Amino acid sequence: MSWKRPSTSLCAFLTLLNDRLGESIVFPLLPFLLASFTDNGRTLGLLAGSYAIAQFAVTPLIGSLSDRFGRRPVIGICVAGSVVGLSLFAVTVSIDWQAIPWAAGTSLPLVLLFAARLIDGVSGGTAATAGAVLADISTPENRAKAFGLIGVAFGLGFILGPAFGGLLSQTNVTLPVWAAAAFALINLLLVLLLLPETHPPEARLAMPRKRDLNPLIALQKVFTNPQVRRLCGAFFLFFLAFNGFTAVLVLYFKQAFDWGPGLAANAFLVVGVVATVVQGGLIGPLVKRFGEWRLTLAGLGFVIAGCLLVPMATAENATRVVFPAVAILALGTGLVTPCLRALVSRRLDDSGQGAALGSLQGLQSLGSFIGPPLAGLAYDVVGQRSPFWLGITVLAGVAALVAGGLPRRGEHAPDPF
Known part of the structure; x- marks a missing residue:
């Protein structure tokens, strides 16, 4: 192993960790960070x-840019974008906008928050490029082991993010966002100083046609395949439902149970631990x-059960009900x-593997975009508990789609007895 290999693996790992850590720190604290700007579910869902x-x-x-110009410049630009997005978010929630005469009462803070989230989202393609780096430096027989770093980084991100967020929020609710921006800056420095180029010029590919870069085209192709159309629809609806009610979950905790950021972050810490295990x-x-096949249906049953338990909790028994409920949700999602x-x-x-599995990631992102605003709208218009009932209804439809596709070749469902 050359001297570059450890630094390459380290940079790829930290980039993957940063990709999840920034999101898992900020997300559980969003209702508290937005408290001085808005308290409605629609804005929270859109954000x-x-x-x-x-x-x-x-x-x-x-x-495609990493295939054409190399991994290092693309990762560097994306991580820099993450630094900018998180820093803009931290600055915006730290300013007392009411003390600024020309900005008080305007929508400027929300515009800046949306800009920060969009910048961070645009920069979120680092995960795919960091995975390509791991593929570049691995032999075919060691590739599965190298890709195991992706799961480890994501698992650690979902655990460390809420843990650090909950701990730091006890000092100041904006401090976790500054910590996320600082970690992204450290990641950027390591990429610039230690990461070598792993995609040599002779292996570079030309940029594809603009049509091929349209993410909706890839989704259209997968839905025209009768072999996977039903399951892909189930995949999309699952993430629409799950990300919908989880987007308003902390707002519900805050308004229904008067929870602070520490308890809310701890609930997501439970989710991270259980899902990782x-x-x-x-x-x-x-x-x-x-x-x-059976595990998918069982998992959907667990998610529905957890979704049923949350709105049944009261302010008196919230901690005793909510923490087991989110653990059941995490088990089902896992x-x-x-x-x-x-x-x-x-x-x-x-x-057909690469295109279809890439489309699943697109379906997950699309569901994660559509679900939160719908849940936020239901939260404001119908009632605080309505996103959970809406989620249960959609999840029942997902179960019907999965159950309707009987196991085929390789999809054995052995008798458990």
Whole structure:
């Protein structure tokens, strides 16, 4: 192993960690950070979804740019964008806008917050490029092990983000956002100083046609494939429902139970721990025992159960009900996401894998954009508990779509008894 390899792997790992850490620090604190600007669910939902739509729009372009111009400049620009987005968000929520005569009562702070989220979302294509770096420096037989770093980084991000966010928010609610911006800056410095180029000039590819960079075209192709159309629809609706009610979850905690940022962040910490344990250690043995099809349906049942428990909690028993409920939600999500991906993968031959699995990421981002504003609208217009009932209804439809597709070749559902 050359001296460059450890620094390359380290930079790729920290870039993946930064991609998740910034989001998992900010997201559980959004209602508290926005308290002086707005308290309605629609704005919160749009702000939560803006990151996802920006990422959805530019991820194909970022991947193509890294193939054409190399990994290092693309990762550097994206991480710099993350620094700018997080710093703009931190500055905006730290300013006392009412003390500025020309800005008091205007929508300027919200415009800046949306701009910050969009910049951070556009820069979120780092995950795909960091994964390409790991592929560049790995031999085919070691590639699975190298890609394991992606799961480790994402799992750590979902655990460390809420943990640090909850801890730092006890001092000041804006401090976690500054910490996220500082981590992104450290990531940028390491990329500039340590990351070598892993994609040599002779391996560079020409830029594809503009049509091929349109993310909607890729989704159109996958929905014309009868083998996976039903399951891809289920995948999209699952993330629409799940990201919808989770977008207003902290706002609900704040307004229904009078929770502070510490308790809200701890709830997401539980989600991160449970999801990491399930996807990092349990999913393999469970798939061998029960098969992806049954685990997908079981996971949907867990998510629906968790979604039912949350609105049943009262201010008196909130901690006793909510923490088990979000653990059940995380368990279900940890089962559904990898198993549903595997079901799609098994229905395709090798030549269709890359396009279809890339489209699943696009469907996840699109669902993550549409779901939060819909849930926020329901929260404001229908009632605080309505996003959970809406989510349960959509999840029941997802279960019907999955159950309607009987297991096919390789999708064994062995008898558990």
